[in-house]
Amino acid sequence: MTTALLVMDFQNGLVGRIPGAEALLGTVSSAIEKVRADGGHVGWVRVGFTDDEFDAIPSTSVMARMAGSVVRASMHADADSTQFHEKLTPQPDDIVVRKTRIGSFTTTDLDEHLTNRGVTSLVLAGISTSGVVLSTAREAMDRDYAITVLSDACADPDPATHEFLVGTLYPRYGRVITTAEL
Secondary structure, three states, X not given: OOEEEEEEOOEHHHHOOOOOHHHHHHHHHHHHHHHHHOOOEEEEEEEOEXXXXXXXXXXXXXXXXXXXXXXXXXXXXXXXXXXXXXXXXXXXXXXXXXXXXXXXXXXXXXHHHHHHOOOOEEEEEEEOHHHHHHHHHHHHHHOOOEEEEEXXXXXXXOHHHHHHHHHHHHHHHOEEEOHHHO
């Protein structure tokens, strides 16, 4: 199959910031089951930094605010807050990458993994709709992937922003569907 579901930033420290997180986790689990049942691929993306990666962040970068001591501890690659939520577990054949930027491609070998598996279509699920989903959709578009956004498997701390993106912006890039329509 040429389709991969990307499960992005469903990590302990981010899931808890989303209202209705339990329902969202159930929806994402359902999407994962559907993609696997159809023979599709599942890719997992999380954000976390090593000490060297924190130290390499330029002061001009939007990511620099994560280098402060309080945020640094919670965004460390080994911190519990950067691990995938226990209700969503990668399987041995899944693609798993760790990123150090907002989008899923620029600091990972995700594109190489997808290309090696013959993936041409991406289905996006993530926290947040205005962060990782937006950046990854744009990066994927530049890499010529067909893009589908699962509107009910994405969430944003600002519900109005989520609604704008899935209702207005993302349909310009590709399809926007629900998990039931997957």
